[in-house]
Amino acid sequence: MNPPRSRPVPASVDGALALLGTGRYVADRSLATAVFLAMRLNRPLFLEGEAGVGKTEIAKVLAETLGRRLIRLQCYEGLDTAAAVYEWNYPRQMIEIRLAEAGQETRQAVEDQIFSERFLIRRPLLQALTPDAAGPPVLLIDELDRADEPFEAYLLEVLSDYQVTIPELGTIKAPSPPIVVVTSNRTREIHDALKRRCFYYWVDYPNAERELEIVRLKAPGAAEDLTRQVVGFIQKLRKEELFKVPGVAETLDWTRALVELDRVTLDPATINDTLGTLLKYQDDIAKIRGPEAARILREVETELAAAPK
Amino acid sequence: MTGEADTAPEGTLTANLMHFARALRAVGLPIGPGRVIDAVHAVRAAGITNRSDFYWTLHAIFVNRRDQRELFDEAFRLFWRDPQLLERMMQMLLPTLQVPGEEKKPVNRRIAEALAGGDPARQRPPEIKEEETLDATLTWSDREVLRNMDFEQMSSDDMAQAKKMMANLRLPFAHVPTRRFRPDPAGHRADLRATLRASLRNGGDVIALKFRTRRHRPPPIVVLCDISGSMERYSRMFLHFLHALTNDRDRVFTFLFGTRLTNVTRYLRQRDVDEALAKVAGAVEDWSGGTRIGHSLAEFNRLWSRRVLGQNAVVLLITDGLDRDAGAGLGREIERLHKSCHRLVWLNPLLRYEGFEPRSLGMKAILPHVDEFRAAHNIDSLSDLAAVLASTAPRRQSPYIWKGRAA
Numbered sequence: 140m141n142p143p144r145s146r147p148v149p150a151s152v153d154g155a156l157a158l159l160g161t162g163r164y165v166a167d168r169s170l171a172t173a174v175f176l177a178m179r180l181n182r183p184l185f186l187e188g189e190a191g192v193g194k195t196e197i198a199k200v201l202a203e204t205l206g207r208r209l210i211r212l213q214c215y216e217g218l219d220t221a222a223a224v225y226e227w228n229y230p231r232q233m234i235e236i237r238l239a240e241a242g243q244e245t246r247q248a249v250e251d252q253i254f255s256e257r258f259l260i261r262r263p264l265l266q267a268l269t270p271d272a273a274g275p276p277v278l279l280i281d282e283l284d285r286a287d288e289p290f291e292a293y294l295l296e297v298l299s300d301y302q303v304t305i306p307e308l309g310t311i312k313a314p315s316p317p318i319v320v321v322t323s324n325r326t327r328e329i330h331d332a333l334k335r336r337c338f339y340y341w342v343d344y345p346n347a348e349r350e351l352e353i354v355r356l357k358a359p360g361a362a363e364d365l366t367r368q369v370v371g372f373i374q375k376l377r378k379e380e381l382f383k384v385p386g387v388a389e390t391l392d393w394t395r396a397l398v399e400l401d402r403v404t405l406d407p408a409t410i411n412d413t414l415g416t417l418l419k420y421q422d423d424i425a426k427i428r429g430p431e432a433a434r435i436l437r438e439v440e441t442e443l444a445a446a447p448k
Numbered sequence: 449m450t451g452e453a454d455t456a457p458e459g460t461l462t463a464n465l466m467h468f469a470r471a472l473r474a475v476g477l478p479i480g481p482g483r484v485i486d487a488v489h490a491v492r493a494a495g496i497t498n499r500s501d502f503y504w505t506l507h508a509i510f511v512n513r514r515d516q517r518e519l520f521d522e523a524f525r526l527f528w529r530d531p532q533l534l535e536r537m538m539q540m541l542l543p544t545l546q547v548p549g550e551e552k553k554p555v556n557r558r559i560a561e562a563l564a565g566g567d568p569a570r571q572r573p574p575e576i577k578e579e580e581t582l583d584a585t586l587t588w589s590d591r592e593v594l595r596n597m598d599f600e601q602m603s604s605d606d607m608a609q610a611k612k613m614m615a616n617l618r619l620p621f622a623h624v625p626t627r628r629f630r631p632d633p634a635g636h637r638a639d640l641r642a643t644l645r646a647s648l649r650n651g652g653d654v655i656a657l658k659f660r661t662r663r664h665r666p667p668p669i670v671v672l673c674d675i676s677g678s679m680e681r682y683s684r685m686f687l688h689f690l691h692a693l694t695n696d697r698d699r700v701f702t703f704l705f706g707t708r709l710t711n712v713t714r715y716l717r718q719r720d721v722d723e724a725l726a727k728v729a730g731a732v733e734d735w736s737g738g739t740r741i742g743h744s745l746a747e748f749n750r751l752w753s754r755r756v757l758g759q760n761a762v763v764l765l766i767t768d769g770l771d772r773d774a775g776a777g778l779g780r781e782i783e784r785l786h787k788s789c790h791r792l793v794w795l796n797p798l799l800r801y802e803g804f805e806p807r808s809l810g811m812k813a814i815l816p817h818v819d820e821f822r823a824a825h826n827i828d829s830l831s832d833l834a835a836v837l838a839s840t841a842p843r844r845q846s847p848y849i850w851k852g853r854a855a
Binding site for chain 1: 478480482483486489490493494495497500501504505507508509511512513514517626627628640641643644647648653655698746749750754755756758759780784
């Protein structure tokens, strides 16, 4: 069924884990299970979690490793069918009407011509339902919580039956359903009706061991000591009472920044200077900067010294 | 999956999954029959190779909110507790159900009840207490007055009248513009889709422009209501008001706080006011105790503000500002709250006194950061509130006027 170059979906949880691994995504077995089930049973995967824990990345990795096309729909308030599903090409339609007038065509004929696929502009959702040479594409519906409730309600039909209805054309159904990944930052609750149609997974912050693995993989230029210190520091920072604790994305940004600054170990002055890459609220920065950062760093250093290499 | 499991009668496993789903449902997870079917499919697809995979397979099906995870986890542990689970599952035997008594770790009471008693008739009828009782199971805190609230005291004629008026009270919040459009002949934006469709109706000879305009809708409302001892007489009234508000519109979120913060939004959605308030009373543990406004607001800011304050939310803060922590840390938290919301309205029952001055430290900390400061001690003042909320008055700390205010 699948043409060459694209790979079939994995047949087991281990397969899914290996697949994410080849895409250089360090995943929990629990996440691999959810990914596997979503692909196997043709259900959307609903990923919820704080910003910067790698939700969007999962869809990208899936598209890349499976050799499928990635179709991304970024949600925002007021997102409507014209931007998400389809739009008619009005200028061309108008020209067509003028031409038809000149050609003396009947009203019905004009209408049939105007509302044919030729004048249809396909937006992400419709694109995702269209057959693709490389196999069903990966559809990423990003930050669904930013869209408003009417759009969420519209998605119900798309996500449960993989079809959209265009009044002038009829219902368009995907021959083979796309792999759908929905992400949410939880700035509002998504309605249960939508979640019910998906496999839910809460993407949490990784533990120290896993985060170390991620940093080694994604920021290979960093010295081993620095990597350990950075991860230890951030793991401690996540336990502080902050308005917004740093995610994995911040960890990587920070590590890369430190590498650019040619640091091989952490010191309080460097932390203070680069805190802006980690914490994005002034209150948080004011709280951590200075003695607090030095204290955390001391704790990390004693722990690393005690731990066997 | 082994061949044995493939060929084994799946009926027992299916039945067990169904029993498990029923137990989860009794605990309060919203699980319909469709999910059970999904679960059977999923287990068949993933196979039963080890406990952890089995756990995550069911997790993917049955859990769809972060806060359900703990309940699921415990239910799973209790239901599929048999250490020889794997072998037994292969033989498709019924897992043993044991009454959680000898468990070392204290078991969540809801789950224990759901698993032990399958009798649906026994499932926690709404508790209607005739008089105040001390709930002995909740005695882990010595700082809070832990009482079950008694709604029966509200049954005098006056109160009944007040409740009725409260139920009919409507708050016309100033609508905020959304990014959606509606057809409007007097609108300023051309609606090409409608234009073309209309013109074709006449054979496309005349193309008359159709217009559209922005849709407006009421903003979400977040209510933070103080239920400490000093507010006791009012908070009960307010609950009726909040119930009416919640059922009148969508996107109302209600939090109660005394010494800790409780989200009661889901309980207030109950149509029946008595049932809703009974549920609220069951959920709140710090009724009529002390107040820690700063602490409660900090909790709100950290855990909830990003989840409920989107889309131009208006915050109603209902408190008398009498804080047991004497306003410690309150200033910073109220500032953060004000910066995160569209409009912050403070309702204070103490404002009814003539010549009232905010003397307590708590009040002084709050006052600089609110957009609107209103009395709220009777129905009239709440009706007045309606007029204020309907206006589109700017935030008091609008960037355009702050200089004038500071001078």
